[in-house]
Amino acid sequence: MDLSRTQQDYIKAIWNLDQLDKKAKMKVVADILLVKPPTVLAMFRQLSKLGIISYDKREGAKLTVAGRGEAEQLIRKHRLIETFLRSVLKIEEPLLHDEAEKLEHVISDQLIMKIDEYLNYPSTDPHGSIIPLSRVGDIQYALHEVEPDIPFKIIQIPMAGKEKNYCIDNDFLPGSEWKIKNVGPKNESFLVTNSEVYLAISDHMAEKIKVTIIRR
């Protein structure tokens, strides 16, 4: 995952709106980021393709599980940086927030780990907000966590017997790329496709299958 600074700004805006229980409609996001609606539309499409958000005209943009992961790592950085700047350099608002806003895009995972260690793994920032936990590396999800239409790659299928054969027979194997087309009522089954065939996966299989989100 290598998102540009701009992409990160959009992700954060959507995350922040979600925290306030507001829909990330285009107009709203445009106003927050001081850009015009067509710009936001272009970025929403880009982020959808990357599996970071799903966008629907009337629902606005919604972060996928993958997108939420990205957002939380950004928030984690922001809050650790604020905590650090506050406690070491005694920086006050508004400088505190402004600098953190810039630094969060630039400080590496490695450095943020050092900062976390220095601060003795704080759980809240100077404003009392919770600092999300670290999840570095390629994040894995169980299949049932992934939203429809988000392309993913299979990492592991810990199956046996006829379930295993079912997967093998349909080329539903580690390394292959699929997406969820539809979710059955009460999440009891998932219709997946690799754009050649469609396959039904039961909920108890879906919970065991490990997957990563792929970017297009």
Added chain:
Amino acid sequence: MDLSRTQQDYIKAIWNLDQLDKKAKMKVVADILLVKPPTVLAMFRQLSKLGIISYDKREGAKLTVAGRGEAEQLIRKHRLIETFLRSVLKIEEPLLHDEAEKLEHVISDQLIMKIDEYLNYPSTDPHGSIIPLSRVGDIQYALHEVEPDIPFKIIQIPMAGKEKNYCIDNDFLPGSEWKIKNVGPKNESFLVTNSEVYLAISDHMAEKIKVTIIRR
């Protein structure tokens, strides 16, 4: 002065080459910044227009006084950041340099002042290199320090008597924009122009006239 990150990278490259007594030829700069020569040429032209460098095919790019000022503020930030990261977070090479390289473009003058204060105004960085002094704000120069062809704006002309009249008669006044066309032998006079008229300014006048570099 609001230079992009990219512009700053070129300025630093030229400054670093100068420290090694090497000419900032296009090929060399291209190799350092991992870009191709046409890209460097485009940037050299841009920086020339901004009065940051002067470029000549066989001499390579040379920083103007204004450009050197920019470079030194960047170096100052870099070295203060390295010192801070080393002494507070015990960061080691190569992380130390890499992070400083990114942070120097993003940390404000205000924050760097806090860091300087925290470190108790160190004069050298962890490698023993000298940390340049701060010169924030719109930097002023005496006219005789400015290189030919670099456009500048007059800030102050502390003249009297017939010198004053000479300036007034020729609209050589605070607020007006000029550049040096030619420097006499032994720097004893400066031919300046505002693209309408040409004017000769003596060295002892030039030393008193305060000026800022302007960007086009």
Added chain:
DNA sequence: ATGATTTATTAGACTAGTCTAATTATTGGG
């Protein structure tokens, strides 16, 4: 001092992120 090699320059194209102007959808108030 001339031909080979290297370097500089031009011309034209691409990407990401942005814009404006015009059009199409959606929505909410009488």
Added chain:
DNA sequence: CCCAATAATTAGACTAGTCTAATAAATCAT
């Protein structure tokens, strides 16, 4: 339920920074 206001979308254009391919200029080694 219809229309006016608002929001979304399309189409087309711009900028900064980059590229490749082709040409021109400089340098260097015999």
